[in-house]
Amino acid sequence: MGRRGLFILFEGCDRSGKTTQSTRLVEALNESGVKAKLVKFPDRSTAIGKMIDGYLTQKTQLDDHAIHLLFSANRWEAMGQMRADLESGTTLVVDRYAFSGVAFSAAKRLGLKWCKAPDVGLIAPDHVFFLDIHPDDAAKRPGYGEELYEKSQLQLEVRAKFFTIMDKSWTVIDALKDVDQIHSQIMTLTKRDLERHEEDPTPIGKLWI
Numbered sequence: 001m002g003r004r005g006l007f008i009l010f011e012g013c014d015r016s017g018k019t020t021q022s023t024r025l026v027e028a029l030n031e032s033g034v035k036a037k038l039v040k041f042p043d044r045s046t047a048i049g050k051m052i053d054g055y056l057t058q059k060t061q062l063d064d065h066a067i068h069l070l071f072s073a074n075r076w077e078a079m080g081q082m083r084a085d086l087e088s089g090t091t092l093v094v095d096r097y098a099f100s101g102v103a104f105s106a107a108k109r110l111g112l113k114w115c116k117a118p119d120v121g122l123i124a125p126d127h128v129f130f131l132d133i134h135p136d137d138a139a140k141r142p143g144y145g146e147e148l149y150e151k152s153q154l155q156l157e158v159r160a161k162f163f164t165i166m167d168k169s170w171t172v173i174d175a176l177k178d179v180d181q182i183h184s185q186i187m188t189l190t191k192r193d194l195e196r197h198e199e200d201p202t203p204i205g206k207l208w209i
């Protein structure tokens with residue numbers, strides 16, 4: 001059997017360029033012959049995702065705990081497909097995951113331990129790229145402020161929470177750098193990861209255990 005795919009994750013505050021960079025990485029990997037697929041959380045297309053979308057676009061209101069659990073459930077419902085893709089050799093490039101879940105809910109004052117619990121056992125990423133932007137700079141980018149969480153004070157707290165939950169497997173990238181420069185840095189590191197995995201494959205990991 002061939003090697004499993006890698007799980008590359010992009011995290012960061014709103015308008016940090018995650019969607020641009022994750023899309024470009026998938027395109028570049030596919031062009032270089034590495035089978036790769038983009039996955040985005042929340043996945044607003046499912047029944048759970050539609051509830052999340054209603055909340056984020058401020059059509060409905062939900063208790064902070066309830067929405068936290070819906071975000072987690074939205075990841076759990078994707079696990080079967082993600083595992084199948086990784087096992088069949090597809091590299092997954094993921095735009096937000098459980099770390100966003102914890103950072104946003106903890107910024108809303110839910111306890112860190114409580115926030116992490118529902119995501120225990122999810123597939124763990126192999127490498128996390130954190131696109132770091134100060135909320136004052138994010139606020140200058142187009143489209144900022146359209147959704148519920150795009151407020152500078154909350155984003156400041158989210159950013160601080162991300163820094164408390166990240167570990168040495170994360171790469172922090174200055175999101176104000178040139179888009180092409182960021183892309184080539186990420187591509188170089190991803191190729192290095194793929195080479196290491198080719199020489200010394202590791203099994204799919206689990207979150208927070």
Ligand code: 2DT
Binds near residue numbers: 072149
């Ligand atoms: P996008 O703008 O990237 O679609 O994100 N969020 C996201 C949470 O609060 N918890 C989660 O588990 C996830 C994945 C971050 C929509 C918003 O939803 C927040 C921004």
